[in-house]
Amino acid sequence: MKDYSIFDVVGPNMIGPSSSHTAGACKIGKIAYKLARGDIKSVTFMLHGSFAKTYRGHGTDKALVGGILGFDADDERIKHSFIIAEEKGIKAEFHEVDLGEVHPNTVKIIITKNDQSKTEITGSSIGGGNIKIIEIDGVQLEFTGEYPTLLVPHKDMPGAIAKTTAILSQHKINIAFMRVYRHDKGNNAFMIIETDNPIYTEVINDIKAVENVINVYLVTII
Amino acid sequence: MNFTKGSELINICKEKNLKISEVMLAREVNLSNSTEEEILNKISISLEIMKSSIEKGLTEDVRSISGLTGGDAKKIKARREKEKPVCGFLMSKAISYSMAVLEVNAAMGKIVAAPTAGSSGILPAALFVLAEEYSLTDNQLIDGILTASGIGMIISRNATVAGAEGGCQAETGSAAAMAAAAIVELMGGSPQAALHAASISMKNVLGLVCDPIAGLVEAPCEKRNAIGVSNALISAEMALAGVESIIPFDEVVDAMLKVGRSLPFQLRESALGGLAATPTGIRISKEILGK
Structure with a gap:
């Protein structure tokens, strides 16, 4: 609790x-x-x-x-x-x-x-x-905005998730919660990544450069 | 230094010879990875909002969107300044302060939910009447907020502070319990006495339903905040005099949850029962929501 x-x-x-x-x-x-x-x-x-x-x-x-x-x-x-x-x-x-x-x-x-x-x-x-x-x-998902939250629309292809989390690791950002959603196989998908550490523009730009990542949004409300 | 029950809190206070406010501050440092100073600064922002919401309700022309509330806090202040208050100056002030906050809330002003928006007048009113009467400093009031949060935390953890779940007893009852404990500590009472005051406050309104007219956080919420701060002051007076609650705090909290669960849906913030379902309540609701 x-x-x-x-x-x-x-x-x-x-x-x-x-x-x-x-x-x-x-x-x-x-x-x-x-x-x-x-x-x-x-x-x-x-x-x-x-x-x-x-x-x-x-x-x-x-x-x-x-x-x-x-x-x-x-x-x-x-x-x-x-x-x-x-x-x-x-x-x-x-x-x-x-x-x-x-x-x-x-x-x-x-x-x-x-x-x-x-x-x-x-x-x-x-x-x-x-x-x-x-x-x-149109994609059903769930997050609260209570943590620094990254919303990453991407193509449902191998490596997109691994490369994204590797960048977070390089920047010493700890992932508190992470979920992946997709419309249908091989097409539009979403990563929702909630972290314990603040996320700076540099991190967002690095993730944007990842192959098959379409965009990166920081949607924190705190 | 974590705890979930009132009995555990009392044991920590006894073992380490600490006040409830001191235990809460140490616990928050642990929980949040913030320093004491950062936490105290954050609370002082809340205290400032509480203070300005009281002032705003007592001095400005405050009216809600629905038109149901506004201007009553000022009436009480005006009477007190011209005539003899029936229940003394302190109580008259407390009543008007709590109503001022609720009026500001209904008029889309800034408040601190304590523990909810619908019960947000009780703790500020208790703190600031005491501050004026006994020349307390802001730092002492911050301690009062810490103590109150300890009581609110135990209730949130073991029962509920939501009207939709537990009725008004869970909202204004919890706020009164929190305020009563704060008053006891500020007046030099022991942690045990603070818990007795919290218990007495909660017991005084056990079973109180949540039946807001038109589903809005206005009526009868505003007047129940006035009763809530009076409840807190009365309960604190008893506890400071050594009057004890026969039922221990943790059991009172359990009882409140059980009573809340046995309240029908109509009496838990659905605006389908109680005052909301009276002919006048229904008429007002149609007028407002039909706007």
Whole structure:
């Protein structure tokens, strides 16, 4: 069982009113922001379950947009995120949907960038401001963003994983958790690598150079 | 120096002649690989947020998105300044401070969940009324947060602090237990007395349901935070006088979990029972969510 830190008990520091409906929503938005790497033209939020029913009263909508703007869960600008997004020319819309057998506080975020490319990410707010991401671009996966997390889309070919982990080893980065997912054999796959040590740009660039690695994203929320 | 139960915490305090706050700080150093100074600095940020959330709720025009809460903390302050408070200045302040934090929370202001957002007014109110009454320093209040976190950690580990799992007893009951223990230590009471205070606070609200109107963290949450800080102060007063909880803390925590599990789903934050399901609760919910 997890050892609770004092900051798990007295914390998080957050913008109200609800750790799951506001703080958690902001964190999911922030991971989408990190994945999109800026240049966002418009965002569609598909709200499921309790998120769909109570999002206005809880400010879930403002928190999600705040996340998309790169705000942390304790950033007081969240309250004015709609205005800030408008100033930046980012359009946001909200739909109440049924995403099926997922946690009641789940949102699917569809980002359209200025070059018309799209990124889709689905996350659940699982209580106390904690979240998990459950799908990215159609690939089902799972990570929390609590650790420095690398998301590495790659071709499902021999060596891609070994070469990536070798680079982490060279940089003395310890892997806490690692999982691999794929759409179908030989095609698009994902590595999710959660580490104990911070990850610097140099490491990301080294991994990007690996054969069959398509891209590298650092999607930490801490 | 790790522990999971109240009894283990008391043994560590006795063996090493430490306060609960000192045990918690040493434990955190171990757990996080941070220095004492780093941890204390981080807590002082939380303390600062607590302080400003109280001030904001008492001085600024705070109103929630739904319009259900806002302005009540100021009313209590205004009455206290003009007329004689029914339950004394300290209690009047405590009530208004806790409500101020909940109003700021509902208005999308910055707060520290302690242990949850819905119960975030209780610990700050207890700490800052005591600080004003007895001229306590910020460092002492930081110790108070450490002590409170010890109680909250034991409850989180062995039961729950989530309203959806355990009802309001798990949220405002836990917050009151945490605050009560902090008050006892700040007033010079022993670790045993702190645990008695925590036990008494929890016992006082055993069975309290979570039935928020429209599912929002506003009503009755705000007023239950006022009751929560009063509960903490009353329980601490008893424990400091040597009044003991007949049932030990760990057993009270177990009882709280069992009571929580036996609460029907309707009374655990689903907004389907209790006050949320009254004709007025339903009408308000339709008005807000239909907006």
